[in-house]
Amino acid sequence: MAATSSGTATVTLPSDKQILITREFDAPKHLVYKAWTTPELVKRWWHANRGEVTIAEIDLRVGGMWRYVSVTADGFEVGFHGEFREIVPNERIVSTEVYEGIPDAEEHAALNILTLTEVDGRTTLTVLVEHPTKEGRDAHINAGMEAGMQDAMDLLEQVASSLR
Amino acid sequence: MARAATTADAFNAVAEPRRRQILDALAGGERPVNDLVRVLGLAQPQVSKHLRVLREVGAVDVRDEGRQRLYRLNGHALKPIHDWVKTYERSWSERFDQLDVVLEELKQKEEGNGSDE
Numbered sequence: 194m195a196a197t198s199s200g201t202a203t204v205t206l207p208s209d210k211q212i213l214i215t216r217e218f219d220a221p222k223h224l225v226y227k228a229w230t231t232p233e234l235v236k237r238w239w240h241a242n243r244g245e246v247t248i249a250e251i252d253l254r255v256g257g258m259w260r261y262v263s264v265t266a267d268g269f270e271v272g273f274h275g276e277f278r279e280i281v282p283n284e285r286i287v288s289t290e291v292y293e294g295i296p297d298a299e300e301h302a303a304l305n306i307l308t309l310t311e312v313d314g315r316t317t318l319t320v321l322v323e324h325p326t327k328e329g330r331d332a333h334i335n336a337g338m339e340a341g342m343q344d345a346m347d348l349l350e351q352v353a354s355s356l357r
Numbered sequence: 358m359a360r361a362a363t364t365a366d367a368f369n370a371v372a373e374p375r376r377r378q379i380l381d382a383l384a385g386g387e388r389p390v391n392d393l394v395r396v397l398g399l400a401q402p403q404v405s406k407h408l409r410v411l412r413e414v415g416a417v418d419v420r421d422e423g424r425q426r427l428y429r430l431n432g433h434a435l436k437p438i439h440d441w442v443k444t445y446e447r448s449w450s451e452r453f454d455q456l457d458v459v460l461e462e463l464k465q466k467e468e469g470n471g472s473d474e
Binding site for chain 2: 201202203204205206209212214216218219220221224225227228234237238239240241242243
């Protein structure tokens with residue numbers, strides 16, 4: 194991985210409807226905010242090494258929409274979009290998130306709360322994902338399970354080709 | 358790979374706060390139903406209903422000893438949840454490793470430009 198890596202993300206499940214993601218970065222919070230909210234920059238990191246971000250649209254204002262679409266190497270396309278509800282520059286963004294891959298997606302919109310806290314030039318980022326219903330979180334979990342299957346297949350492929 | 362949203366699923370089984378309370382209580386060891394009724398402060402039929410859901414997904418095992426039914430935790434059935442969290446975590450870790458690279462560039466650019474944001 195990148196030499197500048199500051200550690201791995203930690204994911205916890207604070208309640209049956211929530212997911213909390215935490216990570217520390219070796220950069221001041223205004224730069225983390227910039228990388229989080231600038232489409233050209235989002236395209237460079239959001240793909241999680243699983244393919245390419247083909248669309249990153251961010252209308253950064255309360256009531257504005259965002260939409261990301263990424264395509265994996267084998268052509269699997271996933272899209273997410275939502276609306277900004279609250280914006281405190283460099284510190285906090287509250288937005289909705291709809292996973293487009295499920296039926297009645299809009300009804301299952303999650304609320305994402307991003308917070309950035311800076312200490313001595315380092316920034317702790319947290320994303321709290323709140324689902325309105327158990328079904329919503331289940332759908333999110335199922336999406337994760339499918340991604341997990343995809344990972345497993347990728348690994349299998351790597352192992353198989355290393356045997357050649 | 359789409360999974361039906363039924364209670365016969367470890368995720369759904371632990372989505373109910375009372376059922377998580379039962380799992381917590383059983384984490385300390387095997388217990389009879391009466392114990393669980395007391396710990397949860399619920400009526401026995403309700404506790405039995407939750408135990409049935411947990412048994413269906415294999416999260417708890419039961420055995421009879423004399424006139425008592427003893428329940429114990431089976432952590433193995435909860436592994437899909439653990440695995441899912443790990444998968445999700447890995448995906449975000451990879452994303453953030455890329456973000457580190459972007460941030461390093463932004464930092465260098467900013468230093469190069471002096472006070473310019």
